Amino acid sequence: MKKVSLIAAAVASALIAGSAFAESEVALDVTSGDSAMEVEVKNPTDVIADGWEVHGYMSSNVRVVDGTTVDTEFGKPDYKTAGTHGKSTNQVEFVVKKHSEYQNGVWADYVLRTEYGxxxxxxxxxxxxxxxxxxxQFEVKEAFVELGGILGDDTSIWGGQRFLNRAAxxxxxEFWKQSSGIGAGIQTKLDGKxxxxxxxxADPDAGSDAPGAERTxxxxxxxxxxxxxxxIGSLDFDFKYGKKVVDGENEDGMGAAVTLNTSYYGLDGWTQNAIAYGSGVMQxxxxxxxxxxxxxxxxxxxxxxxxxxxNISDKWQLGTEATYITALDQLWGAEGLTRYILAARPSYKLNDNVRxxxxxxxGHEEGDEGYWGRTGDDLESNIINLEIATAFTANxxxxxxxQVKPYISYIKADDxxxxxxxxxxxxxxxxxxxxHTEIWF
Structure with missing residues (x-):
């Protein structure tokens, strides 16, 4: 047989095979690497509900300091200031979720979060x-599957890359609670909780230009x-045991937190109140x-x-935050380090669309003599941040x-x-x- 005939025969065989699979409603395309094959599911489970959700976030911050952009957040990630001056000029997130329910009682969620900027x-x-x-610059930050109904009506298992149990x-x-990385878990209900x-x-070298030869x-x-x-509210309990490979040896540590979700100190509104302890890897x-x-x-x-x-009145609302962190021994390599911030943001509704x-x-920071090389008058810092803004919003x-929020922020240090x-x-x-322009959807 000629070479051309061999090719024609191969193509014809592929078309016939493809046609046969196409007639079966249970054929799936499975791709691995550069090759693809057809797989037939012998006993398919009927899908009784199937749907997609799309959510997202955008934060665009047009900041001007002496006519230029700057690569600083003026201490905001370190609990030194609380203005609107976060440095992301254009941050975009999309979260796509596919939810499926099956005739045998199983449900499945596939969640994908992408992020830019x-x-x-x-x-x-x-x-x-x-x-x-x-x-x-365009990255996948979450990609996980959660399956429910396999181990019980109130139980689900998940695996993949995830931001687990975040609070800020x-x-x-600042996110003070989270587990950000790749992993797996199981979640259920115990006595309704x-x-x-x-x-x-998580690998610290992941994404770096020059990752280390040894994994940490x-x-x-x-x-x-x-x-x-x-x-007076509900309590959340967290416990974490951590390890990290350093120079071939395992460092470890533990962390624990208790969170109270309640009213605004007995008044109309809400608060989250937490105390947490960390040691070693979980410092x-x-x-x-x-x-x-x-x-x-x-x-x-x-x-x-x-x-x-x-919630003070129909027109007035007040947001507040008080955060304190201190080294019981060392914290981030610094002896005697203490930081705290006290912040408040009153908000007045001018009308339905302007706030x-x-x-x-x-913000205050202090430490022992010599922490991070600081000495003398450099051992303590105090930062004041004052800001006014007008938010144009749909609500x-x-x-x-x-919302689109023009603002002026003034930052003053003690030296x-x-x-x-x-x-x-x-x-x-x-x-x-x-x-600052922001939307959640």
């Missing part, structure tokens, strides 16, 4: 690619029990696990936070979104050394002019 401080134009081809202050914006166990891993994988075993009635607020986790036997900290919103805001915060509630620590190049104060 988180932490970027540059203002891009339309000159083509915004980064070199070897540098990613409303004015600092949510209970779970998970194992999560951090891992966390999470135990949690949420929704316990406390009479960072005890229950804040990710690629940043690490520490030795000397690392030990105590963390307290309380934040929420008070006036003012933000005030006071003028405190969390009304979408030039403290100012330099938060990115102020000259002097001890700075004005930031900006417009």
């Amino acid at each position: 988180n932490g970027n401080s540059y203002a891009y134009s339309s000159s083509g690619s915004q980064k070199a081809n070897t540098t990613a 202050g409303i004015l600092s914006g 949510t209970a779970g166990i998970a194992y999560v891993m 994988t951090a891992s966390s075993v999470d135990l949690y029990y949420y929704g316990v009635d406390a009479g 960072n607020r005890g229950v804040n696990f990710g690629g940043w986790s690490g520490g030795n036997d000397d690392a030990e900290s105590l963390f307290l936070t309380s934040y929420g919103v008070l 006036l805001e003012a933000t005030a915060s006071y 003028s509630d405190y969390f009304g979104r979408p 030039e050394a403290s100012a330099k620590q938060i990115g102020i190049d000259s002097g001890d104060d700075e004005f930031v002019f900006g417009v």
Whole structure:
């Protein structure tokens, strides 16, 4: 047979095989690498419900300092300020969720979160690619599958890359609780309360330009029990045991937190109030696990936070946050380190679509002689942040979104050394002019 005839015969065979599979409603395309094959499901389970959800987030911050963009958040991630001046010029997230329910009682969620621009401080134009081809900007941050109904009506199992059980202050914006990485877990109901166990891993070198020759994988075993009635609200309990490979040896540590979800100190509104302890690998607020986790036997900290919103009247609302973290021994390699912030943001509804805001915060940091090389008058820093803003929004509630919010933020340090620590190049104060655009959907 000629070569041409051989090719024709192969193509014909493939078409016939494809036609046969096409007539079967249970044929699936399975792709592995560069090849693809057909797989027939012998006993398919009927899908009785199937649907998609799309959610997302956008934060665009047009910040001007002396006519330029700047690569600093003026101490906001370190609980030193609480203004609107986060540095992401254009952060976009999309969360796509596919929910399926099957005739045999099983349900499945596939969740995919993509993100662009988180932490970027540059203002891009339309000159083509915004980064070199070897540098990613559009990234997959979550991709996991959760299956329910297999081990019981109230039980689900999950696996993949996930942000698990996150909580953040409303004015600092800092996530103090999370497990961010790849892993697996099981969640169920015990006496009507949510209970779970998970194992999560994260590599600090992941995504770096020059990853280390030896892996320094951090891992966390999470135990949690949420929704316990406390009479004045509900209690959430978290416990984490962490490990990290350093120079071929395992460092470990543990963290624990108790969270009270209740009213605004007995008034109309809500608060989250938490106390957390962390040691070793889990020194960072005890229950804040990710690629940043690490520490030795000397690392030990105590963390307290309380934040929420008070509904004063139909027109007035008040958001507040008080956060405190201190080294019981060492924290992030510093002896005697203590940080705290007190912040408040009153909000006035001018009408259904305009909200006036003012933000005030006071941040303090101190440590023992020589911490991070600081000596003398450099041992203590105090930062004041004052801000006024007008939010144009579709809903003028405190969390009304979408919104476009012009603002003026003034940051004042107690001396030039403290100012330099938060990115102020000259002097001890700075004005930031900006417009923050934000939407959740």
